Amino acid sequence: MKRTGVVWSWFWMILGILYFFLPLLATFIFSLKAKLGVLSFQAYINIFSNQEFVYNFSASVLWAILTIIVGILLLVPTAFLIRLRVPQFRSPVEFITLLPFVIPPIVYVFGLVRTYSHPPLLIVDSPALLVAAYTVLSMPYMYRSVDTGLRSIDVRTLTEAAQSLGAGWGTILFRVILPNIRVAILSGAFLSFAIVIGELILAQYLVKPAFAPYMAYQIQQKAYEPAAMAIISFALTWIAMGVIQWVGRGGPAQVGAGH
Amino acid sequence: MGVIETVQRDAPKARPAPNRRSWAWLGILPFFLFALMFLLYPSSTIVVRSFQNSSTHEFTFDNILRLFNSQYLLQSYWISIKISLVTSIGGGIFGFLLAYSAIRGGLPRFMRSSLMTFCGVASNFAGVPLAFAFIALLSPTGLLIGWLRALGYNPYFHGFTLYTFWGLSIVYMYFQFPLMVLVIAPAIDGLRREWLEASQNLGATSLQYWRYVAFPILFPSLLGTMILLFGNSFGAFATAQALTGGQINLVTIVIGSELRGDVLGNPGTGYALALGMVVVMILAITGYTVLQRRTERWIK
Numbered sequence: 001m002k003r004t005g006v007v008w009s010w011f012w013m014i015l016g017i018l019y020f021f022l023p024l025l026a027t028f029i030f031s032l033k034a035k036l037g038v039l040s041f042q043a044y045i046n047i048f049s050n051q052e053f054v055y056n057f058s059a060s061v062l063w064a065i066l067t068i069i070v071g072i073l074l075l076v077p078t079a080f081l082i083r084l085r086v087p088q089f090r091s092p093v094e095f096i097t098l099l100p101f102v103i104p105p106i107v108y109v110f111g112l113v114r115t116y117s118h119p120p121l122l123i124v125d126s127p128a129l130l131v132a133a134y135t136v137l138s139m140p141y142m143y144r145s146v147d148t149g150l151r152s153i154d155v156r157t158l159t160e161a162a163q164s165l166g167a168g169w170g171t172i173l174f175r176v177i178l179p180n181i182r183v184a185i186l187s188g189a190f191l192s193f194a195i196v197i198g199e200l201i202l203a204q205y206l207v208k209p210a211f212a213p214y215m216a217y218q219i220q221q222k223a224y225e226p227a228a229m230a231i232i233s234f235a236l237t238w239i240a241m242g243v244i245q246w247v248g249r250g251g252p253a254q255v256g257a258g259h
Numbered sequence: 260m261g262v263i264e265t266v267q268r269d270a271p272k273a274r275p276a277p278n279r280r281s282w283a284w285l286g287i288l289p290f291f292l293f294a295l296m297f298l299l300y301p302s303s304t305i306v307v308r309s310f311q312n313s314s315t316h317e318f319t320f321d322n323i324l325r326l327f328n329s330q331y332l333l334q335s336y337w338i339s340i341k342i343s344l345v346t347s348i349g350g351g352i353f354g355f356l357l358a359y360s361a362i363r364g365g366l367p368r369f370m371r372s373s374l375m376t377f378c379g380v381a382s383n384f385a386g387v388p389l390a391f392a393f394i395a396l397l398s399p400t401g402l403l404i405g406w407l408r409a410l411g412y413n414p415y416f417h418g419f420t421l422y423t424f425w426g427l428s429i430v431y432m433y434f435q436f437p438l439m440v441l442v443i444a445p446a447i448d449g450l451r452r453e454w455l456e457a458s459q460n461l462g463a464t465s466l467q468y469w470r471y472v473a474f475p476i477l478f479p480s481l482l483g484t485m486i487l488l489f490g491n492s493f494g495a496f497a498t499a500q501a502l503t504g505g506q507i508n509l510v511t512i513v514i515g516s517e518l519r520g521d522v523l524g525n526p527g528t529g530y531a532l533a534l535g536m537v538v539v540m541i542l543a544i545t546g547y548t549v550l551q552r553r554t555e556r557w558i559k
């Protein structure tokens with residue numbers, strides 16, 4: 001009976017591996033066929049030598065970095081104060097940070113466009129609105145990461161120790177608390193990065209350069225380059241996740257809790 | 260010891276109390292301002308506008324009523340709900356089997372951590388690249404279809420196409436089952452080995468163990484996670500848009516075309532549709548939270 005159990009385990013595992021890798025394999029093989037008759041990295045060369053790609057992709061990277069910075073500046077002090085000083089605001093803040101899960105992005109973006117497309121709030125064309133919207137979308141992940149990080153350290157003792165050594169609030173926050181939860185912040189940051197790089201709807205409807213809309217457009221135009229881009233975007237997600245796992249080793253909130 | 264403690268406690272209190280409170284309030288004010296400006300207010304306009312005539316801005320129930328009177332709009336909810344049900348139940352079952360195999364199935368240890376990494380990647384891999392990956396695999400000229408054709412079987416001659424309901428379901432499964440694995444893993448860890456040993460000592464068969472011990476304990480978290488999966492696919496838009504170019508009338512796609520100001524579009528209808536989606540999602544999340552509380556009794 002035990003043996004058949006292991007056989008079934010292997011069966012499901014292999015099925016899972018096939019489901020996971022076959023689409024990637026197909027995409028990868030397809031991306032190598034840009035030159036007739038031979039396998040080559042021509043599609044990748046085309047992509048990286050294309051100004052438009054470089055422009056859209058670096059725009060996405062810039063959005064991601066700004067989103068991470070705004071997210072950290074906004075959420076770390078908030079989560080810190082809620083833990084230390086104003087715990088009565090925990091529920092409303094948690095509720096707000098969960099909302100982006102509940103409101104589908106397509107709905108959210110129309111709310112944004114409606115609100116900010118007429119005076120006095122005519123900022124629909126501003127890149128700041130896009131960054132703010134990305135920050136909202138990544139808030140559930142960022143807040144939860146930061147909060148988990150704060151839970152794993154003794155915020156009160158650290159703060160009081162810093163205070164008694166004469167530190168001001170800025171010093172406490174950025175030189176005591178922040179370094180202590182950097183693993184949690186990094187994991188939130190890389191999740192945000194993956195989300196921003198893959199996000200289609202916001203940039204599309206707010207008409208800003210970004211990787212995903214560019215790729216969606218390329219799919220209608222070309223055959224092999226989009227495949228190569230899918231591989232690139234997958235590799236990026238992989239790297240982001242790998243870094244999360246790597247920096248998170250030994251952290252208390254890790255996945256490998258089974259031992 | 261007591262003296263030192265008193266001194267430490269006294270030091271912060273020496274400051275005037277009201278001053279400290281106002282500072283703490285100020286500290287979380289930016290968050291609430293930000294949320295109000297970029298999340299709460301824009302989202303609330305959806306609610307307001309679904310009760311407004313889109314040209315005269317007068318209060319009306321027309322948009323909501325139109326939802327219930329239009330076969331096409333109701334159908335779009337039904338398709339979205341159907342695909343979310345199919346992929347949350349299918350992805351839920353497959354994800355559970357996979358997670359259980361990796362955690363308790365007697366596989367080598369490294370399988371578990373690799374599975375978790377894969378799932379972290381796959382659950383975040385959606386939208387345009389995902390659609391493209393499946394086009395490369397399952398379109399009429401795709402890799403797998405090519406292999407099957409070489410074996411003398413062409414699924415496209417037997418009613419299969421990638422660009423319809425079942426095709427889209429297969430694509431959605433790619434981000435659904437990994438999410439299941441990630442979320443259900445702690446619950447499987449919570450199944451104590453002692454329970455299996457105890458039931459075996461009492462002479463229970465494997466089936467009886469599952470029927471009377473493991474399944475009842477796992478049931479709330481299984482159902483709760485499947486609700487999460489339901490929400491995950493209910494709000495999805497980009498994958499379907501990129502795969503079918505908007506041919507499958509998911510409610511998100513209909514909202515997109517109603518609001519985009521197409522010739523046939525009616526923004527009021529779009530907002531009412533969106534409001535309906537938010538209601539469905541709130542129901543789903545509430546269900547999830549309730550079941551999550553029940554689960555926590557068992558998992559430490």
